[in-house]
Amino acid sequence: MASPATTRTVRPLDGLRAQTSGPPGPGAGLVAEHLRLLGAATDHRGGSHIAVDGAGFETLAADARWAATARDVTDEATVQAATGIMAVHGRRDGGPRGIAADYASTATAVLTVQGVLAGLLAQARGGRVAQVSTSADRAGLLAVSQYLAAAGADEGEAAELSPGGPPFTSSDGTVFELETLDPGAWAAFWRALDAPETPIRAGWRPFQFRYATACAPFPEALHRTAGGCSWERIRYAAKTSGAEVCALRSLADRGIPEAPPWTLAAHPAAYATGGAPAGLPLAGLTVLEAGRRIQAPLAAHLLGLLGADVVRIEPPGGDPLRGMPPACSGLSARWLALNRGKRAVEVDIKAESDRRRLREMAAGADVFLHNWAPGKAAELGLDHEHLAAANPALVYAYTSGWAGRLSDAPMGTDFMVQARTGVGEAVRPEGEPPAPSLMTLLDVLGGLLGAEAVLAGLVLRERTGHGVRVDSSLLGAADVLTAPARGRAAEGLPPRRPAGFRRPLPTADGWIAPSDSCAGAAAAYDLRELGTEDALAQLRTHGLAATAVTADLTELHHDPRLAGSIGRDAHGAPAVPDPWSFL
Numbered sequence: 001m002a003s004p005a006t007t008r009t010v011r012p013l014d015g016l017r018a019q020t021s022g023p024p025g026p027g028a029g030l031v032a033e034h035l036r037l038l039g040a041a042t043d044h045r046g047g048s049h050i051a052v053d054g055a056g057f058e059t060l061a062a063d064a065r066w067a068a069t070a071r072d073v074t075d076e077a078t079v080q081a082a083t084g085i086m087a088v089h090g091r092r093d094g095g096p097r098g099i100a101a102d103y104a105s106t107a108t109a110v111l112t113v114q115g116v117l118a119g120l121l122a123q124a125r126g127g128r129v130a131q132v133s134t135s136a137d138r139a140g141l142l143a144v145s146q147y148l149a150a151a152g153a154d155e156g157e158a159a160e161l162s163p164g165g166p167p168f169t170s171s172d173g174t175v176f177e178l179e180t181l182d183p184g185a186w187a188a189f190w191r192a193l194d195a196p197e198t199p200i201r202a203g204w205r206p207f208q209f210r211y212a213t214a215c216a217p218f219p220e221a222l223h224r225t226a227g228g229c230s231w232e233r234i235r236y237a238a239k240t241s242g243a244e245v246c247a248l249r250s251l252a253d254r255g256i257p258e259a260p261p262w263t264l265a266a267h268p269a270a271y272a273t274g275g276a277p278a279g280l281p282l283a284g285l286t287v288l289e290a291g292r293r294i295q296a297p298l299a300a301h302l303l304g305l306l307g308a309d310v311v312r313i314e315p316p317g318g319d320p321l322r323g324m325p326p327a328c329s330g331l332s333a334r335w336l337a338l339n340r341g342k343r344a345v346e347v348d349i350k351a352e353s354d355r356r357r358l359r360e361m362a363a364g365a366d367v368f369l370h371n372w373a374p375g376k377a378a379e380l381g382l383d384h385e386h387l388a389a390a391n392p393a394l395v396y397a398y399t400s401g402w403a404g405r406l407s408d409a410p411m412g413t414d415f416m417v418q419a420r421t422g423v424g425e426a427v428r429p430e431g432e433p434p435a436p437s438l439m440t441l442l443d444v445l446g447g448l449l450g451a452e453a454v455l456a457g458l459v460l461r462e463r464t465g466h467g468v469r470v471d472s473s474l475l476g477a478a479d480v481l482t483a484p485a486r487g488r489a490a491e492g493l494p495p496r497r498p499a500g501f502r503r504p505l506p507t508a509d510g511w512i513a514p515s516d517s518c519a520g521a522a523a524a525y526d527l528r529e530l531g532t533e534d535a536l537a538q539l540r541t542h543g544l545a546a547t548a549v550t551a552d553l554t555e556l557h558h559d560p561r562l563a564g565s566i567g568r569d570a571h572g573a574p575a576v577p578d579p580w581s582f583l
Helices: 028-037 076-083 085-089 103-124 136-143 145-151 183-192 197-213 220-227 231-241 295-305 333-339 352-363 384-390 414-421 441-464 474-490 516-522 532-541 553-558
Strands: 017-021 041-043 049-054 057-065 131-135 175-179 244-247 262-270 286-290 309-314 343-346 367-370 395-400 466-473 511-514 546-548 580-582
Touching (some): 028 041, 028 049, 028 103, 049 103, 076 103, 076 516, 103 131, 136 145, 175 414, 183 231, 197 220, 231 244, 286 295, 295 367, 352 384, 384 395, 441 466
Parallel strands (some): 057 131, 309 343
Antiparallel strands (some): 049 057, 511 546
């Protein structure tokens, strides 16, 4: 096939056509919207079957399903129940809770677009990909993969898995999130509010580990302390201690953002296109990843699953998170969930000699990906202008917290972005106080969008012959996740889901989750005296769809609904399946 390049291309899919058809599926509208934003002329007919062609590309078919193998998994609610999302999201509350936003569908849509871009990239490089499939159950497993890995580790959790956690409420009614990565700032903040010393000391560990455990059972005395102080005093304590606070904003406050979830800008210098992949779509490409925590490492992990050789840049002595408990064969199970299969190179970015070595490595790479603090790359001489000078073909990817779009933004971490953007309202129905989920919703979705942006950049590079800078953010992830709720608000409708929405029904030995369309009818039955299987059978006799809620993530290994989906890596850590299938 002739290379589908054109110098007039300014977006990756300019000149292509995308048509959706067939039955509705997970995130079908979002798939169509992202293909449109990427330049395709989109004919969206509501279905989950997608056909993309034009501009010299062969037809690429994509399909997004609710389940690859799972039975009784037919919609957002049942996907969340079966894959453990409800269990993780509900840890702060002491029992499974559904996410009121369509989280699994959103993740599936982004993975579907990734699959389309990867298939088109393979074609542009001379390969043959005709079809790609994704499913919401595999997207759900990917979303909980770190929690699943920890549950299946050789040792127990390092922090208690019990109900509790932020947000806090001031004496004058301001609900707020608190963030600091420094135990000294944590202690100074609470001392400024006259909190007792014992709860301050006891609270740091669960607060620090909440990103890993999705709960933070710190002493109730800290909530009482916050509740006895005005918002003005709390803000002053944060300012003087080095901690940060953010009042929860509503969906109405966020409004309707005009920016897409990522931006792409081509370098002026040329790149020699071509080089057919052998095997997976990104085979033969090299990704340098200088990532911390979840967002950038997950993006790079996905690129590795698509065939790229991922080289992880770590500080001298290695990434300290390698040792974060619980471990499998001496390595952190959570770290393995994001970093298995990557090569590692230790680089001291504070030393000029090592920065020079990193620039030399970037000169031979296809992608450089990082999520450093704002301004740090430029300060180190490692921003896109510096690396593009050495490698005009480079796709330079920055996955940030705020993308520089909010002048008054707090620290760009998952829970602070949730608080600032109205996610706390979107993920909980009416009748429950707004609160950011302690499941790392935005870190995961931000990682998915980061990988999508890199793939879009690689396609644009292949078509134009120019290197590309791509930017994505947790803010973009929040906007994508909350778009349906904000759309309802813009139409004058209640932005939040009704009370009781996606609340699992208790049985004698667990919980079940009806499908969203059957939830109202199912709630009329008292199932508390029945075992889970008998409760499901009773609902089926009335034509109601439901599935059992996975309350213990270790049960996913043997769950017949997910037969063969979960394996173990070379270290013995649980490993979820690749989210795409290519033909």
